Amino acid sequence: MSRLPVLETPRLLLRPFALSDARSVQALAGDAAIADTTLRIPHPYENGMAEEWIGTHERLFESGEQANFAITRKTNRELVGAIGLVIEGGADRAELGYWVGKPGWGQGYCSEAGRAVLAFGFGTLHLQKIHACFFPRNPASGRVLEKLGMIREGVLRRHVKKNGIYEDIVVCGILREEWFKEPGTTSRRGEADRKTPSTEPCDEGRVGNL
DSSP, X not given: OOSOOOEEOSSEEEEOOOGXXXXXXXXXXXXXXXXXXXXXXXXXXXXXXXXXXXXXXXXXXXXXXXXEEEEEETTTOOEEEXXXXXXXXXXXXXXXXXXXXXXXXTTTHHHHHHHHHHHHHHHXXXXXXXXXXXXXXXXXXXXXXXXXXXXXXXXXXXXEEETTEEEEEEEEEEEHHHHHOSTTSOOXXXXXHHOOGGGSOOOOSSOBOO
């Protein structure tokens, strides 16, 4: 694929970022609470950082390294957050990363977007495994991964340094066969698509991961 597709869920459109999103990215990701639960988002989020980040997306997707989606509401096309895959093509696996700005907290957007991205990763990119990490002090992110069907694989102790403090990270993952289940049965993707926002617990507070 040469261009990142647009993914659709019941309430959301996941689309490529545009430079016109930069101001919203800076406003949402620039919140200290977002930076606190992610490893790679800087704080303060200075002018020009969003443009620089968005400017890398097309090249990284074309080279098979990353797929970054803007999470937007269908109703008003408002930016909610970001979600994407860091792809390790040689191993047919990827790391799922995401953040949702404060106005979108508690509405289940991250797990809804996550299901679409997992379906894209396994169905379109033909990945064998997708994994993700979160800080133990951010259990809301762990609940997102659990709802996506990821299995907790372990804890890497004092594995990263955040604001001068060494922190543990929890590693979760899901395999291709776990997503699609056994041949001849309904795929997890199909089950997820039948879920409606009203039946999904909205317990995402400080969502974000590495």
